[in-house]
Amino acid sequence: MPKPAVFLDRDGVINVDVGYPYRKQDLKFITGAPNAISHLKTSGYLVVVVTNQSGVARGFFSENDVECFHRYIQQDLQKYHTKIDAFYSCPYHPDAIIKQYRFDHPDRKPKPGMIERAIKDLNIDRSKSFLIGDRLSDIQAAHAAGIPGYIFDGKNLDIFCKNILDIQDPGDPDAEQFV
Numbered sequence: 001m002p003k004p005a006v007f008l009d010r011d012g013v014i015n016v017d018v019g020y021p022y023r024k025q026d027l028k029f030i031t032g033a034p035n036a037i038s039h040l041k042t043s044g045y046l047v048v049v050v051t052n053q054s055g056v057a058r059g060f061f062s063e064n065d066v067e068c069f070h071r072y073i074q075q076d077l078q079k080y081h082t083k084i085d086a087f088y089s090c091p092y093h094p095d096a097i098i099k100q101y102r103f104d105h106p107d108r109k110p111k112p113g114m115i116e117r118a119i120k121d122l123n124i125d126r127s128k129s130f131l132i133g134d135r136l137s138d139i140q141a142a143h144a145a146g147i148p149g150y151i152f153d154g155k156n157l158d159i160f161c162k163n164i165l166d167i168q169d170p171g172d173p174d175a176e177q178f179v
Contacts, residue, residue, distance in 0.1 A: 004128035005085075006040050006161070007115055007142070010051035012134035013152050014073065020055040022065040024072045032158030038082035040161060046085040046122060050114040050131070050141070053089045057096030066091065086122060088114035109133075110140030115147070130164065132157075 011017040014037075016028040037047050053066050070087045077083050090113070092105035107113035119126055131142035131149040142149030152160055 002123050002125035003046050004044065005046040005048050005118070005122065005124040007048050007050050007118070007129065007131040007147070008037075008084075009109075009131075009133035009135070009138045009152075010049050010087075010089075012154065013132055013157065014049065017134075020058075020060050022055065022061040022069045024069075027069070027072050027076065029076070030154070030157050032156035032160075034077055034080035034082060036157040036161040037077060037084065038080055039158060039165075041082055041085075043165060045129075046124060047083075048118045048122065048124075049084055049087045049089075050109070050118065051087070051089045052093075052109050052137070053091050054093040054096070056091030057093035057098055057101035059097045063089075063091050086118060088118055090114060109135075110137040110144065112141045112145035115141060115145040119145070132160070132164070 008014055011021060014030060014033045015021060016030060018026050021027065040047050055061050056063055056066060066089050074083055090105055090107035092101045092103060092108050094102065094104045096102035105113065118124060126146055129147050131138060131147055132152050133139060133149060134152045134154065139149035139151060150164055
């Protein structure tokens, strides 16, 4: 049976965006992020990260570094007895320095590729799912995937998520897009 999901952008929503974070020492959770993830999961949602990682295309770090950073996030979330269900990342950028990553990939937000793959891979109920991001490209990707998107205000992710869940049907595409 399909499950609802909350799609989260990574840098600026889950962790502080320190400018292309990829090392363990770069990881600092946004206020309320671990509690928000825990609360979303206990509310019956899968939690899925969808993140553009153009730092790979720019030669700042490797795809393996991105995967390691995701493992650091998971390890730190264990302290809060929670986890992220899946990570999807897009290392491509049309202006990449590294040739193999130089194209406008369908996974790169504002395109919905990562969301669409997750919906298929994880048997997600699109009609009850939504996205939280910190950029217009996140919201555009959500709309292209047929789900509502909410612009995170950067303050407390737990409070922000609770406000969304208080909306009668957060998966309604006509729901308020900015909480």
